Amino acid sequence: CHEPASQSPYSPRPRQRRSLEAHAGNAYVAECGCEAIAHLACWSDGRSEQLMRAGAAARIVAALEAHAGNAYVAECGCEAIAHLACWSDGRSEQLMRAGAAARIVAALEAHVLDADVASAGCVAIQALVSCGGTREQQFITHPDVAMRAGAAPRILAALQAHACDAHVVELGCTAIGALAQGSNDRRSALKALGAEEVLDVLAQSHRDYARESAASALALLREEWDVAQQMMKMSVNV
8 A cells, every 4th residue: 555645545534434423324335434444544554643633533433333233344444443553652542442342352351253254353453553652641551451342352263263273263362462562460360371381382383474472472471582683583584
């Protein structure tokens, strides 16, 4: 995806912005609207900022809540959140405040057997917690918000439900690794949920990116920083 010219026909327009709100009860509109936002936001800070100013965060969260039982809306909504959050503390903060973490967790729970939802949900959590920094006035980080929303058990459930799916394993383990960084309390909570055992099994049963992601998350959980750094370098160089 590339940044369009200012007059590009792909820039968000008022009618596009209002569609999710005007047809909030229509699942197909919700699915297509979230998918459109995901495509527009892809690798573009400019379009992502436009979408956020237009109220995309609230509309995506509302769509996920209104159509919680629809797997397609869940997948597209999580993808839209992931693209909007990517590489932006500010957008991640807005999405968190809009309730994105709770809706992603709900989607993962409602569609635990759907590999596409599992993948999109794990990516969305990882994007939110990796981009979000500490708010000094609140003394809380985005990984803490995600943990409180129940992200860890839902990601682990997805990993166990799709243990043979290398794509889900790679993305889910990356999300667990993001939650494990920077906090002894979160690492302890993840261990109490059985994350260490799950990651160990996945690291031994997969190859390539999935194995590296599992091994890296396991090293972060065990505070084996040198191993984690080595695994990260390997994944970058592949």
